[in-house]
Amino acid sequence: MSNRQFDIVREDMHRRYDHMCPPEMVDRVLDETISESVERARIGSFMTVMVEREATDRLEQEVAQGRAMDRRRKELLFVCRRNAGRSQLASALTRWLVGNRIMVRSVGLEPAEGVDPTVVQVLRERGISTRELYQKTIIPRTVHTSDVVVLMGVDEVPGVPGLRYVRWDIDDPEGEPVGRVRVIADEVERHIRGLLEELGVLGKTAA
Structure with a gap:
């Protein structure tokens, strides 16, 4: 190399x-x-x-952990079962909306084999980078205390530290046609915009 x-x-x-x-x-x-x-x-x-x-x-x-120059950024952790669809949509859309102003992670309780290709297609259609999409399971070294842990299609609260836990009732895009995945992506984006506005890292959406 x-x-x-x-x-x-x-x-x-x-x-x-x-x-x-x-x-x-x-x-x-x-x-x-x-x-x-x-x-x-x-x-x-x-x-x-x-x-x-x-x-x-x-x-x-x-x-x-405060060892860099800036004050600690707020952190979001998106959790779903396989880390293949909803949590990947959420992390990519969040980075697209606010860039490095917030720290974003996505993990799966039981990661699948690869990110859903239709999710990747829908993100690319919107001009959103998929370069940083890769799957992770929950391990102590990579999961520290998040400001908000967002649970997507997960009934139990996983053993990860968070100041606040929220559940989003959003359909799983796995196996869905591309048109349906586009609708799911729209729903994920609406939820994200509301949360980011609440956290003070995104201006309020015009009515």
């Missing part, structure tokens, strides 16, 4: 985090992640993707 491939990741990480973290922190976290990933790597072709994801997790934790 060439150094240039990691240079591209480094440039992207600085572009995303230099306004929140000292540049030397970004470099340190990335250097540590690269070193650890190279040592345990089995499949080199996926190295840059894994390094970017791991470094993103670590930098988000630095920000959330």
Whole structure:
């Protein structure tokens, strides 16, 4: 793997985090992640993707735990059963609406094999990036206290820390035709806009 491939990741990480973290922190976290990933790597072709994801997790934790420059951002955690449809829609739409002004995660209690392709299609139709969509299960290292934990199609409250838990009654897009998934995406966006307005990170929608 060439150094240039990691240079591209480094440039992207600085572009995303230099306004929140000292540049030397970004470099340190990335250097540590690269070193650890190279040592345990089995499949080199996926190295840059894994390094970017791991470094993103670590930098988000630095920000959330107050070790970066900015005051702590509010954090939303979207939880569904498989982390394939609703929670992925919610996380992508939130990033699209407010960017880095809020910290967003999505996890699944029982992650499926891959993000629903129709969900990806609907997001791309709207010009919303799907680059950061990948599946996660709930593990202690990546889940810290969220301001709001949004439960989507999950009856039980999972063992994750949150200051507040809310349930959204939104249909699962799995197996649905693209037209129906578009409607579900609209519903998810309405819920997100209301929550973001309540949290003070999005201006009120005009009546």
